[in-house]
Amino acid sequence: MTLGLSLGIIVGYLVLALLVGLVAYRVSETTAEDYYLASRSIGTVVLLFTTFATLLSAFTFFGGPNLAFAAGPEWLIVMGTLDGVLFAVLWYAIGYKQWLIGNRNGYVTLGEMLGDRFGSTGLRALVAGVSLLWLFPYVMLQQMGAGEALVGLTDGVVPYWGGAALITAFMILYVVLAGMRGVAWTDTIQGLFMLSVVWIAAVWVVSAVGGVGAATGAMLEARPDFGSFGGGTYSVGFIVSTAITIAFGVTMFPQINQRFFVAKSGETLKRSFALWPVLVLLLFVPAFMLGAWAAGMPVDVPEGANVLPVVLNEYTPAWFAALVIAGAMAAMMSSSDSMLLSGSSYFTRDLYRPVVNADASAEREAWVARIGVAAFALLAFAASLFRPGTLIEVGSTAFSGFALLALPVVCALYWERTTRTGMIAGVLVPQLAYLAVVLSAVAGFVPTLPRTVFGGWDVALGLMALSAALTVGVSLLTAPTAEGDASRFAVAGD
Amino acid sequence: MKRPRRDLVWIPTFALLVAFAVPWPLWGVDRVVAGLPVWIWWHVAWLGLCAVLFSRFARSGAWERGMGLRGGTGEDRSGGAAAGGDRP
Numbered sequence: 241m242t243l244g245l246s247l248g249i250i251v252g253y254l255v256l257a258l259l260v261g262l263v264a265y266r267v268s269e270t271t272a273e274d275y276y277l278a279s280r281s282i283g284t285v286v287l288l289f290t291t292f293a294t295l296l297s298a299f300t301f302f303g304g305p306n307l308a309f310a311a312g313p314e315w316l317i318v319m320g321t322l323d324g325v326l327f328a329v330l331w332y333a334i335g336y337k338q339w340l341i342g343n344r345n346g347y348v349t350l351g352e353m354l355g356d357r358f359g360s361t362g363l364r365a366l367v368a369g370v371s372l373l374w375l376f377p378y379v380m381l382q383q384m385g386a387g388e389a390l391v392g393l394t395d396g397v398v399p400y401w402g403g404a405a406l407i408t409a410f411m412i413l414y415v416v417l418a419g420m421r422g423v424a425w426t427d428t429i430q431g432l433f434m435l436s437v438v439w440i441a442a443v444w445v446v447s448a449v450g451g452v453g454a455a456t457g458a459m460l461e462a463r464p465d466f467g468s469f470g471g472g473t474y475s476v477g478f479i480v481s482t483a484i485t486i487a488f489g490v491t492m493f494p495q496i497n498q499r500f501f502v503a504k505s506g507e508t509l510k511r512s513f514a515l516w517p518v519l520v521l522l523l524f525v526p527a528f529m530l531g532a533w534a535a536g537m538p539v540d541v542p543e544g545a546n547v548l549p550v551v552l553n554e555y556t557p558a559w560f561a562a563l564v565i566a567g568a569m570a571a572m573m574s575s576s577d578s579m580l581l582s583g584s585s586y587f588t589r590d591l592y593r594p595v596v597n598a599d600a601s602a603e604r605e606a607w608v609a610r611i612g613v614a615a616f617a618l619l620a621f622a623a624s625l626f627r628p629g630t631l632i633e634v635g636s637t638a639f640s641g642f643a644l645l646a647l648p649v650v651c652a653l654y655w656e657r658t659t660r661t662g663m664i665a666g667v668l669v670p671q672l673a674y675l676a677v678v679l680s681a682v683a684g685f686v687p688t689l690p691r692t693v694f695g696g697w698d699v700a701l702g703l704m705a706l707s708a709a710l711t712v713g714v715s716l717l718t719a720p721t722a723e724g725d726a727s728r729f730a731v732a733g734d
Numbered sequence: 735m736k737r738p739r740r741d742l743v744w745i746p747t748f749a750l751l752v753a754f755a756v757p758w759p760l761w762g763v764d765r766v767v768a769g770l771p772v773w774i775w776w777h778v779a780w781l782g783l784c785a786v787l788f789s790r791f792a793r794s795g796a797w798e799r800g801m802g803l804r805g806g807t808g809e810d811r812s813g814g815a816a817a818g819g820d821r822p
Contacts, residue, residue, distance in 0.1 A: 313771065453766075
């Protein structure tokens with residue numbers, strides 16, 4: 241009976257989230273044309289939470305606690321540093337600069353901005369293509385997370401593919417029914433809900449095991465190595481390269497990068513910037529500590545399940561556990577939708593229109609986007625069935641892929657001498673190299689290239705350095721093209 | 735717009751804030767304080783410090799000057815300068 245109750249709560253919550261999105265869309269009365277302009281009016285709270293929504297993914301709710309459970313609570317330090325501090329600094333250095341430039345020239349996507357600056361449709365399409373490529377594993381990650389969550393919650397009665405299929409169906413429904421608009425305020429509601437629920441869950445579980453001290457004591461008894469900082473998985477190389485690649489990667493995520501263009505005012509970006517470290521900490525401390533504490537709890541985590549649902553099932557009533565999982569899945573669904581929607585604007589604005597069909601009607605473009613999103617989500621679902629790695633591994637792959645875009649973009653933003661050829665070399669070569677590394681792990685017929693070297697240093701970090709060296713080096717060797725216009729990126733003076 | 739030299743202090747400040755959000759000096763330390771490993775408290779306190787300094791950076795006008803805009807509330811501006819972060 242509890243199984244029926246749990247599933248009822250999950251499906252019910254997902255339907256409710258869908259209805260909220262639908263109502264929000266109907267109420268907003270925006271037309272296809274002014275979607276982007278309407279978005280330019282996003283205020284502090286909503287901006288903060290739509291950005292925050294990216295954190296509300298399977299990577300945080302399930303991958304993070306799983307890693308803390310297996311390897312220790314240091315994951316809190318890695319994520320807090322990269323997201324709370326390094327990302328905030330990049331928020332200013334990349335985000336604010338992009339906002340200033342976008343505001344002057346009316347850009348909506350990263351590819352559009354770079355394509356216009358360097359007078360190159362090729363660069364525009366390349367940036368969009370690369371972004372869509374790495375969005376794929378991140379959407380797949382949500383499906384994997386949902387599949388594993390339901391295995392954990394129902395003790396394996398609902399198979400992995402069932403959970404993954406459920407969230408895929410809702411993702412597509414959400415996009416098709418709620419239309420081609422990411423409704424930012426549903427992200428805000430979901431964000432506030434999840435933040436509260438994670439804290440309630442933590443307090444509930446901790447009081448059930450006798451307090452924070454007892455939870456930590458039991459954890460240290462089971463895993464004495466969890467108490468000391470560093471060691472095991474957490475080598476210096478792992479901490480530094482994970483923090484850098486993910487933080488830079490996040491800035492190049494389509495839905496995050498697009499948020500840099502849509503803030504109402506610079507004040508909005510400023511306020512969000514200062515609140516960011518606190519918000520990040522509020523989410524990560526309970527989520528990851530629950531995972532780490534679980535190491536000392538008498539719980540049995542089935543193979544291929546997530547630790548958080550198992551812990552909740554053990555220490556909280558079935559309805560509450562189901563509610564947390566439902567909330568997490570709904571949050572994952574709405575953030576995947578922001579990703580899919582931003583991805584679809586990359587696809588239609590930077591690939592379909594400039595390269596395939598310049599004269600497409602707005603209606604045709606909207607349909608191309610819808611079908612594209614459905615196909616993308618279904619392909620990601622198919623790939624998720626193969627479970628090519630843990631949640632953290634798949635997520636890190638996506639983040640690293642995006643991170644390789646970041647330094648060429650920084651060059652373009654701050655160094656007038658950057659040339660089109662420099663940009664193309666700086667983006668293309670590291671991407672091809674990284675793709676070779678990633679695919680060699682998936683394809684059985686080629687030797688697997690190492691992902692990390694010298695004890696935990698991610699090769700993506702080396703490739704980031706290569707991307708900067710190529711952008712700068714090739715720019716110095718080539719002359720700016722006549723179509724390029726560095727003044728497009730000027731922000732001061734008129 | 736030339737930025738005052740003291741704005742440059744923010745660059746090493748940010749570098750330090752990022753670098754020591756990871757409690758490197760406590761590497762290998764396993765003391766538990768108030769129920770949690772002591773290095774987790776370092777991290778929590780450090781992020782609090784970041785929030786305070788970030789908000790000072792944003793309010794001091796260095797936020798705008800860093801991008802070559804007129805400082806919003808810097809003392810070197812005598813009135814009239816609206817918050818430079820708004821639509822230019």
